Amino acid sequence: MPSPRYWREVPSRLRLEAARCSGCGKVNYPPRPICPGCRGKESEPVTLSKTATIITSTVIHIAPDDFLFEAPYAIAIVETPEGARFMAQVVECDPSSVGPGMDVSLEFRLIRKEARSGILCYGFKAVPTASWEAQS
Amino acid sequence: MAGIIGYGAFIPRKRITAEEIARQWGKDPETIRKGLLLEEKSVPGIDEDTITISVEAGADAITRAGIDPSKIGALYIGSESHPYAVKPSGTIVIDALGIGPEVHVADFEFACKAGSEAMFVSLGLVESGRVEYAMGIGADTSQGAPDDALEFSASAGGAAFIFGKENLLVDVLETYSFTSDTPDFWRREGEFYPRHGGRFTGEPAYFKHVLSATRAILDKTGLKPSDFRFAVFHMPNGKFPQQAGKKLGFTQEQMETGWIVPTMGNTYSGSSPTGLAAILDVAEPDDLILMTSFGSGAGSDSFVFKATELLPGRQPLGRTVRSMLDGPKHYVTYGQYAKLRDKIIVNE
Numbered sequence: 001m002p003s004p005r006y007w008r009e010v011p012s013r014l015r016l017e018a019a020r021c022s023g024c025g026k027v028n029y030p031p032r033p034i035c036p037g038c039r040g041k042e043s044e045p046v047t048l049s050k051t052a053t054i055i056t057s058t059v060i061h062i063a064p065d066d067f068l069f070e071a072p073y074a075i076a077i078v079e080t081p082e083g084a085r086f087m088a089q090v091v092e093c094d095p096s097s098v099g100p101g102m103d104v105s106l107e108f109r110l111i112r113k114e115a116r117s118g119i120l121c122y123g124f125k126a127v128p129t130a131s132w133e134a135q136s
Numbered sequence: 137m138a139g140i141i142g143y144g145a146f147i148p149r150k151r152i153t154a155e156e157i158a159r160q161w162g163k164d165p166e167t168i169r170k171g172l173l174l175e176e177k178s179v180p181g182i183d184e185d186t187i188t189i190s191v192e193a194g195a196d197a198i199t200r201a202g203i204d205p206s207k208i209g210a211l212y213i214g215s216e217s218h219p220y221a222v223k224p225s226g227t228i229v230i231d232a233l234g235i236g237p238e239v240h241v242a243d244f245e246f247a248c249k250a251g252s253e254a255m256f257v258s259l260g261l262v263e264s265g266r267v268e269y270a271m272g273i274g275a276d277t278s279q280g281a282p283d284d285a286l287e288f289s290a291s292a293g294g295a296a297f298i299f300g301k302e303n304l305l306v307d308v309l310e311t312y313s314f315t316s317d318t319p320d321f322w323r324r325e326g327e328f329y330p331r332h333g334g335r336f337t338g339e340p341a342y343f344k345h346v347l348s349a350t351r352a353i354l355d356k357t358g359l360k361p362s363d364f365r366f367a368v369f370h371m372p373n374g375k376f377p378q379q380a381g382k383k384l385g386f387t388q389e390q391m392e393t394g395w396i397v398p399t400m401g402n403t404y405s406g407s408s409p410t411g412l413a414a415i416l417d418v419a420e421p422d423d424l425i426l427m428t429s430f431g432s433g434a435g436s437d438s439f440v441f442k443a444t445e446l447l448p449g450r451q452p453l454g455r456t457v458r459s460m461l462d463g464p465k466h467y468v469t470y471g472q473y474a475k476l477r478d479k480i481i482v483n484e
Contacts, residue, residue: 014232068482069182069475091181092149092466108191108232109183110219120219122191122228125183130464 003119013123016050016106018084019043029084050106052078052126055085057102059095066112074098078106078126088126103129138262139304140297140441141269142201142450145413146192147293147400147460150179152473154288160470161283168288173374177291177401179468180277182476184292186215187225189275189406191232193296196454197271198233200305201298205233208298209267210240212257214250214405215294216323216330217277218243229273240267247321248370249431250274251405255297256437259308262299269300276404281329282479289373291401295409295457305447306416306425309440312353314345321432332432341434342372346380349436350428354384357440361385365423368394368411370430372402386426393418394427399461405431412441414457419443 011017012030019031023040029048034041057076060067067073074095079085090098091109104126111123153176155165168174180189190213198205211226218225226241244250244257251274258270275294280286299308320341323330333341346369354360361367367386369377374397381391394411403410408429415425425441474480 010231014228015234091183092464108188108195109181110185110188111183120185120187122187122232 006119006121016048016124018046018048018082020046020082027082027084029086046082048080048082048084050124051129052080052104052106054090054098054100054102054104054126055079056100057090057098059098076126078104088124090126090128092127098128105129137304137307138259138299138301139308139444140306140416141203141300141303142197142199142298142305143295143413143416144193144196144198144200144454145293145295145410145457145460146189146196146455147410147457148178148180148184148189149463149465150181150476151176151465151467152179152470153467156470156473157288171375172285172288173378173398174288174401175398177289178293178403179473179476180292185219185277186213186217186275186294187219187228189277189292189294190225190229190273190296193275193294194229194233194271194273197296197298200450200453201269201300203269203298203300205235208235208239208269208271210258210261210270211235211273212242212244212254212271213273213275214244214246214252214254215274215276216245216247216250216404217279218245235271246435247431247433248372248402248404248407249429249435249437251294251407251409252427252429252437252439253431255299255409255439256311256313258297258299259311262301269298271296271298273297274405274407274409276406278402278404279329279477284329286330286332289397289402291403293400293403293410294406295413297409303446304444305450307442307444309442310353310357312349312356312438313435314349314352315435316345318344318432318434320434337372337432338376341432342370342376342430343380343383345434345436346370346428346430347383349438350380350384350426353426353428353438353440359424359440361390363424364390364426366393366415366419367391367426368408368415369428370408370436371395371397371411372407372430374398396457396461410457416443416447417451417456417458419447421445421447
């Protein structure tokens with residue numbers, strides 16, 4: 001991801017800043033100038049909770065180069081209590097155990113490194129609330 | 137009068153046992169367990185570093201303080217594992233925590249005492265009136281070379297403390313610093329792993345500085361070891377802080393709560409600060425707390441704290457150190473550990 005694009009997305013990626021449409025109440029994450037629900041142009045800022053529920057998920061076995069060491073890993077569409085939905089990697093668990101209805105907390109993590117010398121991109125990943133107990 | 141108005145800590149969930157590391161190198165695990173008093177250590181995930189640990193600890197500190205983060209006028213992070221060589225970790229941490237842009241930010245380095253260094257400077261800025269609030273963080277994802285004694289202890293974690301003048305959870309009664317040129321442990325520019333002087337890290341380095349700083353702050357305050365309910369010393373392994381504490385006249389009972397190294401390992405800049413956070417999780421009003429850090433190179437910072445009536449009400453507002461040490465954890469093999477700690481080279 002080019003640095004300028006990452007920089008523009010800092011409020012939503014690093015602080016979970018979203019927007020609640022003044023017309024229909026839909027919470028848009030990341031914020032959009034025009035609400036996809038009602039085409040309204042007025043909104044108020046809202047910060048998403050750091051908890052969510054998994055709507056749907058899948059397991060990545062053949063990962064892109066930047067995620068080579070992380071495969072297999074789960075990614076999911078999660079929904080926060082405010083109603084915002086977005087995609088997040090699910091970590092600190094057995095990927096095959098991830099599924100719809102699972103409660104997660106959102107933790108600040110390194111999302112990816114741009115190869116060996118590029119910028120480091122941060123954001124939130126999902127951690128199952130009942131994270132797995134000691135295993136060896 | 138200034139002190140701590142909020143605190144938080146974070147410890148990754150992954151662990152590796154001393155036995156697993158010993159098995160890899162053909163060493164006797166019992167020697168490590170009994171010699172260094174280490175059972176296991178925390179291991180950072182592939183997506184955890186000093187910045188992510190600082191953000192998680194800092195978020196709990198802000199919650200416990202109950203302040204508007206934009207009023208924090210200074211943020212300092214002490215670490216010897218800043219992810220960038222050039223670009224301060226603090227720049228990302230302030231943006232993630234909603235601090236700034238009117239904030240003074242710097243990354244500190246002083247081996248294992250960079251965290252207490254950040255706390256020391258934060259306290260000074262608040263006491264001077266230069267800023268209303270300041271956050272000092274000690275966090276590390278420590279590195280130890282393969283088959284080196286450090287590999288059994290170098291771990292990951294950290295703690296954050298917000299200093300202010302009102303609504304104190306903990307009063308800072310006194311501070312003292314003791315520093316000299318002592319080359320006991322170092323890492324040259326561009327080198328991946330630190331090096332150390334073996335037994336030289338003990339008497340002329342750790343013990344000289346920890347004992348000198350602690351004795352001096354006791355003299356300065358007129359307090360004696362028996363006046364304290366808790367004491368925490370830098371924890372490079374399990375044995376050194378116990379020996380230092382006993383030489384100074386502290387009991388095992390006073391040191392037990394903050395002595396988290398047997399199951400956490402040495403989080404370098406986050407070591408004594410995380411031990412302090414574990415103490416603050418259970419301290420009661422009027423308890424006196426002593427903390428003495430140690431950073432190779434070498435130096436020690438000593439603090440005398442006194443808990444206030446506000447502390448018990450704020451303790452449940454964030455994760456406790458004990459809950460993270462005893463809570464859900466995932467044990468990794470040495471092979472997984474090598475992958476997580478960038479010890480495996482792959483093609484670009």
